[in-house]
Amino acid sequence: MIDSATNVRIKEVSVITVYLDLQPIPFNKGFYSVDMTFFFDVAVELFSGSASVPVPVNGVAVFNKKVVLYGSEGNVKVFSSEASADEVSIIGDSRALPTAYVQVAEPVALSAKLCGGGCSCEPYYRIPEAISQLYGGELDPAPQRNNVYVTIGLFTIVQIVRSVPMTVPASEFCVPEKECVPTSDNPCELFRRIDFPVGEFFPPRAGDCDCGCSADRAR
Structure with missing residues (x-):
């Protein structure tokens, strides 16, 4: 159908899978190359003539x-107390390769073309x-x-992940200096702890008046 087509139109694209290969870079410690091979499922419509009905192809x-x-x-190995004495178990080896991840957003189908024998292709x-x-x-x-x-059109985020220890700053704890006084549900004991409201029984002094009048007029 492709050999007999005269035109093609792209419909939609989706990601099938991505193969990743991680390799250290020689003479550049700590750096790694991540080779990614993307496989897409592409839906197109083929046209064999100007008035023909398009044929869908994936x-x-x-x-x-x-x-x-x-x-x-x-340069360290990590061991766990959960391992049995009869087996050798290493839960982590920082000398090993890290893990590469790639996040792929939904691709954008931009265009499609027919490439014949004289076309320079990949x-x-x-x-x-x-x-x-x-x-x-x-x-x-x-x-x-x-x-x-x-x-x-493709949007991706590529990451290299390795388990590493982290130091988290923490504040020192405070030791209480006073003994906690136990509370009681007895209303009389609660009332005895309330200070006598002296100010409620005596009028305020002239200097304490906030009514806006002068001291002479208050006399």
């Missing part, structure tokens, strides 16, 4: 990307068997008379 698109990130290094990639089975069998990557090439 295929696999492949894209490679490499980044270099800092992942640190260490090399073909071998499609893994697990992905080929999603399309009913082995996908033949051999060049055809026409090939569909798509432009995809």
Whole structure:
């Protein structure tokens, strides 16, 4: 259908999976290269003539990307008390490679084109068997008379993760200096603790008056 098509239109794109390969960079300690191979499921419509009905087709698109990130290094092994005495268990080895993760937002289907024999195209990639089975069998990557090439907008976040100890600042605890006085539900004991309200029985002095009148007039 692709060989007989005269035009193609992209419909939508989704991410099938991403293969990641992490390798240390020689002579640059602590840095690692992350090779990512993206596999996309691409839905397109093929046109064989100006008045023909478009034929929907799904295929696999492949894209490679490499980044270099800092992942640190260490020289310790971590053991746990949960391990049995009859087995050797290491729960963490900081000398080992860190773990790479990639977060991929929903890709944007931008455009598609038919590429013939005279077109300078990217090399073909071998499609893994697990992905080929999603399309009913082995996908033949051999060049055809026409090939569909798509432009995809992609937003990703690549991370390198390693377990490391962290120091968290903490304040010293305070020892109480006074003994806590036990409370009672007896209303009489509660009333005895209240100070006598002397100010309620005597009028305020002239200097304490906040009514706005002068002291002479108050006399």
